[in-house]
Amino acid sequence: MIRPDLLEILRCPLNPSKARLVLEDESLRCEQCSLRFHIKDGFPILVVEEAELPPGCESIRDLPCQKKNNER
Ligand SMILES: [Zn+2]
Known part of the structure; x- marks a missing residue:
């Protein structure tokens, strides 16, 4: 349903520089923030x-x- 090459370039909008998305139970889960x-x-x-x-x-x-980003 989602092409692997598309999945490869998709990123989580919260953390576009590193967070990758994995296909799980017909939805996409962010490896970083879940x-x-x-x-x-x-x-x-x-x-x-x-x-x-x-x-x-x-x-x-x-x-x-997000907590990590807000902490100082
Ligand atoms: Zn994320």
């Missing part, structure tokens, strides 16, 4: 607001990768 992006009609919806948060996270700011 956000889960839905796939609609063969196209991944790479919108943070539309993504599913990993268990234990109530908002984008709860994501481990």
Whole structure:
């Protein structure tokens, strides 16, 4: 449903420089923040607001990768 060469260039919008996405259960999961992006009609919806948060996270700011950025 998603071509491997497309998957290869897709990145998480939260961390486009390094976070890769892996295909998992018909959705795309970010290796970095574990956000889960839905796939609609063969196209991944790479919108943070539309993504599913990993268990234990109530908002984008709860994501481990975002916390790290906010810490000083
Ligand atoms: Zn991510």
